Amino acid sequence: MSQRKSYAAGTGLFIVLGFAALVYLATQTTSVVNSHQGASYTVEAQFANVGQLKERAPVKVAGVRVGQVQSITLLPGKDVAQVRLSIDRKFDQVPADSTAVIYTSGLLGDQYVGLQFGNAKSYLADGGHLVLTKSTQPLEEMLGKFFGAGGTADAFGGSYKVNAHFTNVGTLSVGAPVRMAGVAIGSVSDVKADPVKLDATVTMLINGKYNQIPDDSAAAIFTSGLIGSQYVAIQPGGSPNSLKDGDQLVLTQSAMQLEDLIGKFLVNGSSSGNNAGGNGSSNQPAGKH
């Protein structure tokens, strides 16, 4: 009988232990933890871009969770996101001029709202507004700023194609920028040798925003800096008509070859390349001494 009792008790203990483990796993290691919340108050913040922020994402002050995102809606009639944050009643001393910033935890982590405290003496109350916000920084935008090219927004008109013939394109390659007044307005989409005219045809894609370029503008191939990459510069003309898709730029200035320039400079442009070459070769033995 006593043996029977002992296994009955042991079995009961086993069952209790198993269920306790289940309850622990279900309530302590899952998202159920986050859905439980005590008394809280709601404040609103408006962001230009909420990125990947999700409902129930944490709201943190100095990295400590103080609440969660309650809802994300579009402000009616505007392209602004309205985010309602529910903040724990415990943390009721958030200055009214605090800044709400959307951060990403880690490189691949989820996004959360961080509150940076301001200096105001008054505190946020239920239904309050966070006026100062900082949106997410999309990675593409940051990279664009970093590389200097993609900072501008693309026009929804897309881009149009313009051709130009050059006698010499130098080292111009596909993807090189097309600049007007030093500002990138497009890029080179194709560089080909023309089999009939025996020169180079350069196809440029120019942003549809810039549709007022006169059609007698000149295209020149310049080098950015002394050893920089080459780009196509558009020098506007005076025609009242503007460039359209498929147009050709007639006035072109080819790439300057350094050797040509030096040759022109040294022998006043009139002498042949042979002479310059001879100079070069005769210098070599001297250099070796």
Added chain:
Amino acid sequence: MSARLGHENVVIGSLAQIGRCGLFLLRILSAVPRSFQHVRETVRQLWFVGAMSLTIIMTCGLFIGMVLGLQLYHVLSIFGGTSATGSVVALAVYRELGPVVTALLFAGRAGTSVTAEIGLMRATDQIAAMEMMAVDPIAYVVAPRFLAGLIAMPLLCCVFCGLSIFGGHLVAVDWLGVDNGTFWSNMTANVNVWDDVINGLIWKSLVFGAVISLIAVFQGYTTPPTSEGVAYATTRTVVASSIAILALDFVLTAFLM
């Protein structure tokens, strides 16, 4: 010629085995209401297959969690994502490792002993004696063991998962220095109670428990009444259970995901 015949015999033999197993399941299920007269026997079996398996389950769960924490930390540190260690340990354990490893251990620890016990009852004519005394052996011997396995598996699996999380925490946080708060908050952010704990853990372990118990009692009940037959039946329990667990795991994952 004889080889081809042998192949056919193997195919037909295993088909027949599966068929007999299914019919046996129906017999057990029909005997379950009658087995409630012998609740005490079910409790005794629950003690034997469940509570007595706790030690091995807890030890293995701890080590599985520890090795997961160690491996994941080193792989995730390549990507600078060690903060995800907690959630990946939890997801891996809840969805796959917990139910499967518990089931394999359960088949080895409890399934074999059930097969051997029933097989020896068969070999020593105890089952025949019960039938002569008008005691239904299905209701008195087989059904309680089946029910005990069915109940014990999910509970064991929960304990296993709990210990795995603990082991992962031990290695990742206490040893390798992942932040404690990050470990838990990442886990709670990514583990869903319905998808991962209920669907992943409970359903899978229930199905595994039923399959292992069925194979174990079936092999024991139909064993040839010799000592050699009992030995073969025990081996077959482990082999068949392992294959069934791993195959069913795939099917269940495909359905429950």
